[in-house]
Amino acid sequence: MIISYLLRKETIMEKLNIAGGDPLNGTVHISGAKNSAVALIPATILAHSPVTIEGLPHISDILTLRDLLREIGGNVHFEKGEMVIDPKPMISMPLPNGKVKQLRASYYLMGAMLGRFKKAVIGLPGGCHLGPRPIDQHIKGFEALGAEVTNEQGAIYLRAEQLKGARIYLDVVSVGATINIMLAAVLAKGKTVIENAAKEPEIIDVATLLTSMGAKIKGAGTDVIRIEGVESLHGCRHSIIPDRIEAGTFMIAAAAMGQEVLIDNVIPTHLESVIAKLREMGIRIEESSDQLLMVGGQKELKPVDLKTLVYPGFPTDLQQPMTSLLTKANGTSVVTDTIYSARFKHIDELRRMGAAMKVEGRSAIITGSAALQGAKVKASDLRAGACLVIAGLMAEGITEITGLEHLDRGYSQIEEKLSNLGAVVWREKLTDQELEQMQNS
Numbered sequence: 001m002i003i004s005y006l007l008r009k010e011t012i013m014e015k016l017n018i019a020g021g022d023p024l025n026g027t028v029h030i031s032g033a034k035n036s037a038v039a040l041i042p043a044t045i046l047a048h049s050p051v052t053i054e055g056l057p058h059i060s061d062i063l064t065l066r067d068l069l070r071e072i073g074g075n076v077h078f079e080k081g082e083m084v085i086d087p088k089p090m091i092s093m094p095l096p097n098g099k100v101k102q103l104r105a106s107y108y109l110m111g112a113m114l115g116r117f118k119k120a121v122i123g124l125p126g127g128c129h130l131g132p133r134p135i136d137q138h139i140k141g142f143e144a145l146g147a148e149v150t151n152e153q154g155a156i157y158l159r160a161e162q163l164k165g166a167r168i169y170l171d172v173v174s175v176g177a178t179i180n181i182m183l184a185a186v187l188a189k190g191k192t193v194i195e196n197a198a199k200e201p202e203i204i205d206v207a208t209l210l211t212s213m214g215a216k217i218k219g220a221g222t223d224v225i226r227i228e229g230v231e232s233l234h235g236c237r238h239s240i241i242p243d244r245i246e247a248g249t250f251m252i253a254a255a256a257m258g259q260e261v262l263i264d265n266v267i268p269t270h271l272e273s274v275i276a277k278l279r280e281m282g283i284r285i286e287e288s289s290d291q292l293l294m295v296g297g298q299k300e301l302k303p304v305d306l307k308t309l310v311y312p313g314f315p316t317d318l319q320q321p322m323t324s325l326l327t328k329a330n331g332t333s334v335v336t337d338t339i340y341s342a343r344f345k346h347i348d349e350l351r352r353m354g355a356a357m358k359v360e361g362r363s364a365i366i367t368g369s370a371a372l373q374g375a376k377v378k379a380s381d382l383r384a385g386a387c388l389v390i391a392g393l394m395a396e397g398i399t400e401i402t403g404l405e406h407l408d409r410g411y412s413q414i415e416e417k418l419s420n421l422g423a424v425v426w427r428e429k430l431t432d433q434e435l436e437q438m439q440n441s
């Protein structure tokens with residue numbers, strides 16, 4: 001527990017330097033999906049015997065969740081991407097503060113602990129600041145299943161005599177609410193139907209794990225999910241899906257600076273909207289069953305308009321990295337985020353690097369092509385960090401990125417992966433003067 005805290009503290013005191021301009025070449029292996037992992041790990045609470053999850057990414061969110069499962073009494077062993085969780089000794093310990101505040105996905109502890117113990121106390125989740133991120137649909141789902149939910153001093157208290165299956169229509173298509181309701185419903189009595197459910201691949205991955213644990217779930221990946229409650233769940237072994245957002249980030253980096261970059265360990269159908277958008281810009285992409293070959297060398301990139309939408313639409317998590325690439329296109333592009341209204345904190349940082357862009361309402365308007373220049377910039381959130389890394393690869397001179405605690409929450413071994421592709425990237429401790437400047441800013 002102490003080690004992961006120290007790791008986190010350390011990355012706050014570091015910066016990532018990128019000497020831009022070098023072409024990318026070679027193969028990058030994509031890690032397991034962060035947004036699946038952060039739900040799969042809490043889901044194991046529901047079992048009564050050990051669950052093994054293989055292929056987990058090396059990111060700080062996973063270490064935080066490992067520590068949280070240990071805090072509630074679980075035996076957790078994590079090595080080389082494989083986590084073995086024995087949930088049997090877990091107790092319904094309240095978690096109103098502390099590590100739950102470090103990540104958004106700690107809200108999955110609500111569904112999982114409510115499902116197993118019929119009660120839970122979880123501090124309101126942290127995570128990236130992307131504008132308002134309510135959890136009213138999660139709560140509506142828990143209440144429909146029979147839980148009493150109250151918010152007391154920043155923590156959510158959930159209690160139920162018994163959970164009973166219900167018909168729940170989500171007013172907003174939400175990944176988190178869909179998964180959380182599934183977690184709470186698998187051990188409820190009777191049948192639950194989630195209508196207007198989200199369809200993201202991560203939802204199918206969680207349903208696959210729960211099914212291997214003995215749950216009865218039909219329709220995951222469509223907008224109606226039907227769950228028949230069971231008496232108990234058991235351990236199993238599960239292999240996580242590849243991270244489509246990490247893959248998309250490397251695809252965008254390759255589109256910006258690549259000669260020939262092979263993205264290995266992907267499910268191309270998870271990235272259809274991204275492949276289509278990059279092709280529209282003039283990028284050549286060859287697909288095979290679990291790889292994508294990005295072929296560079298295009299003289300000119302075309303500007304495009306894009307709108308983020310729920311899956312299978314263009315993912316909001318790749319909107320920020322795309323704005324870096326679009327500085328290279330010849331003309332004006334408009335990027336609209338329909339999911340998060342304020343996911344534009346990266347725009348000011350890109351402007352520092354010489355980008356011509358502005359924000360109007362929910363849209364960023366980007367005028368290209370602009371030659372980016374290295375600068376000192378700060379990642380305000382996880383995908384803003386990815387966007388600045390791509391901009392750094394494209395820029396002339398050295399870019400220094402701080403705010404690495406965000407990047408490290410979601411990208412596994414990013415320097416190693418970029419270095420292997422030929423980028424010049426290194427981490428450095430912040431000097432005392434830089435630390436002081438950061439504290440005052």
Ligand code: EPU
Binds near residue numbers: 172176
């Ligand atoms: N929403 C509500 N009420 C709710 C839940 C959501 O109004 O009860 C709204 C949100 O404010 C947002 C929209 O519905 O406008 C979609 O939110 P969703 O619940 O789908 O997002 P989430 O589950 O909180 C996950 C990912 C995000 C990703 C979104 C959208 C995790 C831990 N997070 O968040 O990932 O952007 O889905 O795909 O799975 C990231 O990886 O950088 C990241 C932020």
